[in-house]
């Protein structure tokens with residue numbers, strides 16, 4: 001099998017709660033390969049978002065090890081983390097986080113205007129249009145978010161996540177705000193990215209969506225384990 | 234290099250989008266700042282313009298920056314010492330002045346003592362002729378009032394205009410090149426020219442103590458900043474008619490010399506010669522400095538004005554700060570998202586700071602524009618009454634002060650929001 005994209009071992013994270021510190025992650029192991037899709041399930045408050053924020057380099061773990069390819073990025077400095085977020089990762093969230101004052105195309109292109117390298121306007125537009133086209137919403141390029149449906153907005157957000165052609169796509173309950181049919185379209189859009197070699201981690205509460213991933217993991221008591229087959233059925 | 238310019242361009246695009254998305258808010262935060270910057274600009278411009286006017290009038294009446302103004306205490310033979318020492322120098326000029334009466338023979342002058350002809354100085358009374366014992370007589374005693382003007386005549390050993398840029402209003406300035414003329418050529422100042430326009434008479438020029446009277450010729454009119462009637466003449470053209478003592482009559486003041494800053498050997502020679510006359514004889518030297526020409530009241534007014542402006546500026550900066558904080562609060566999600574897609578914190582902070590700096594700069598431009606327009610309008614409205622405002626150009630110092638004030642307010646108002654923007658935690662904002 002080829003080199004894993006990321007290999008996480010014994011990852012721990014303790015968050016300071018209201019009164020005493022709470023250990024959210026107590027030694028998570030996870031390996032993601034190119035083209036692989038993983039669903040992460042778990043009850044609310046189990047730490048799924050916390051795990052994604054560590055993998056996506058929004059935050060750093062307290063212990064364990066995090067390898068990106070061969071590179072140990074467990075305690076990477078913020079400046080380098082920003083560069084990696086730009087080049088290696090794409091993010092999709094439950095809320096779409098689109099900028100209201102920008103068109104769909106500009107919302108996609110904003111990921112290219114982040115101070116990490118420079119593309120001229122024409123190239124930015126072309127890349128944004130390609131990404132929108134991939135999501136099947138190129139015809140909405142000039143629309144601003146308030147005029148788009150929830151599913152359309154989330155597909156703009158996925159186009160934004162894919163426009164830099166990341167190696168890893170992280171999605172935190174991307175269908176949480178959508179109805180079932182729209183959710184299915186969005187999950188299929190995410191999954192299709194793995195056809196092009198992207199690794200995908202999808203956090204979801206929806207078992208049907210999770211079932212479309214190659215692997216299903218369950219986060220419980222701060223540890224990841226293969227999801228019980230009973231749930232799968 | 235490539236990376237820097239990429240960051241810079243990204244900052245421009247993001248900052249521009251931010252400002253465009255909040256035009257009204259940007260405009261509102263500019264209003265209070267505008268008044269503060271305008272105040273700073275006005276304080277600076279007022280000070281520079283007042284200083285300029287003061288320097289211009291000082292240059293006319295005293296001398297240009299750096300000129301050494303030398304007074305020789307009058308003693309018996311100082312006149313000839315001055316004339317001997319200054320002869321052949323082109324970096325020093327002697328000014329010997331005395332009063333003369335020009336006009337109808339044997340009459341009292343209309344302005345006894347050489348008072349301003351418009352009566353603004355009040356009547357000065359007659360010029361008395363005193364002997365060393367202090368017995369004074371009025372030389373015009375018993376004469377009828379007539380068409381004659383008393384004025385101060387300044388005899389020049391060389392061209393004084395290298396030190397005092399007297400402005401030629403009409404005719405010609407004195408020609409120091411050729412041979413002296415037997416009929417003294419006089420250049421009048423404006424006050425004297427006005428007088429002679431009122432009392433146009435067959436002229437005879439009388440000096441106290443002169444043996445013969447001469448017929449003067451007026452060749453030109455200059456503006457010398459003096460409201461008393463005054464005339465300039467080549468000293469050698471007067472000395473054809475009278476002894477040097479007439480020109481150094483202590484009743485009319487002490488001989489004055491103007492010397493270039495470099496004429497140190499001249500000053501030393503003159504000092505030695507004068508001091509050789511006796512202990513109490515010495516030179517008084519005043520080196521003219523444009524720097525020092527700032528009267529206390531103007532300084533005071535400037536500081537008060539500047540103080541109020543800085544206060545308004547601070548209020549303006551607080552306005553920007555307020556708007557900036559509110560904006561960052563509103564844009565938390567945008568900034569977290571930008572960080573998530575890889576925008577470095579420092580760039581985000583830079584963008585927020587750049588937006589407020591741009592606001593400050595735009596405000597400064599507007600305030601400077603208003604200052605320029607205001608000055609032009611003031612020149613049009615009050616230029617006739619206030620010569621200081623005639624043809625004034627907007628001082629660049631005021632522009633610099635305005636830009637600096639705008640930028641400082643931008644920094645003061647933008648620093649805290651920028652720091653906040655940089656510290657927004659992505660994980661907390663984006664969590665689902």
Ligand SMILES: Nc1ncnc2c1ncn2[C@@H]1O[C@H](COP(=O)(O)OP(=O)(O)OP(=O)(O)O)[C@@H](O)[C@H]1O
Pocket residue numbers: 015016017018024042043044045046047048049050051661664665
């Ligand atoms: N900034 C924080 N400080 C302290 N505790 C936090 C913080 N953020 C989250 N938590 C706690 O950490 C736990 C895990 O949160 P997390 O958001 O990772 O759960 P989750 O599995 O994503 O839940 P959900 O399915 O509801 O999104 C929760 O109990 C939450 O209260």
Ligand SMILES: [Mg+2]
Pocket residue numbers: 048049050172664665
């Ligand atoms: Mg969550």
